[in-house]
């Protein structure tokens with residue numbers, strides 16, 4: 001037959017083990033989150049780059065149309081020039097022609113610049129897409145690894161919880177609920193052996209009289225310093 005204290009300490013052993021498994025599960029999360037965040041950032045960058053490519057392609061199409069239109073105008077001017085009768089008409093036609101040629105030449109240099117930008121943007125976009133593919137492949141591997149680790153931990157955790165449940169039944173209800181309450185305050189351990197004349201957790205000294213009582217009755221008492229349960233253990 002276990003004493004209250006033995007039953008409680010045995011329960012705590014399981015809780016510490018369970019806590020360890022839960023911590024292992026939690027530790028798997030940041031890795032996945034980090035990969036997700038990288039993918040997300042890259043997807044956003046790709047979205048921006050794609051929008052940039054579309055905008056430049058629109059400029060490119062616009063300039064190509066304009067150049068075709070103005071070249072046609074030059075051809076018309078040429079025809080008009082061939083048909084002029086007077087010097088005045090010839091001068092006017094030549095001026096028009098010059099102007100049209102200047103416009104086309106400026107549009108052509110704009111088009112060259114757009115073409116260059118497009119080339120750069122497309123290359124950058126291809127790089128980002130390749131990087132995304134790499135990360136997605138990494139993520140696939142990581143996901144499988146994590147799933148495998150999680151599966152193993154889940155099995156161990158289920159066993160530990162089963163064992164814990166059986167042990168919990170043995171601890172008197174009132175003591176167990178005090179213990180659970182203390183652990184509920186984000187504590188891994190709630191029961192500590194006294195260290196000499198002090199609480200084993202916070203080192204608050206226990207008055208001689210109380211210590212004496214604890215040593216003779218094997219009582220499990222609350223530390224007034226840190227609120228854990230403590231018990232006397234012979235040095």
Ligand SMILES: [Zn+2]
Pocket residue numbers: 199200201202203204223224225226227228
């Ligand atoms: Zn204490």
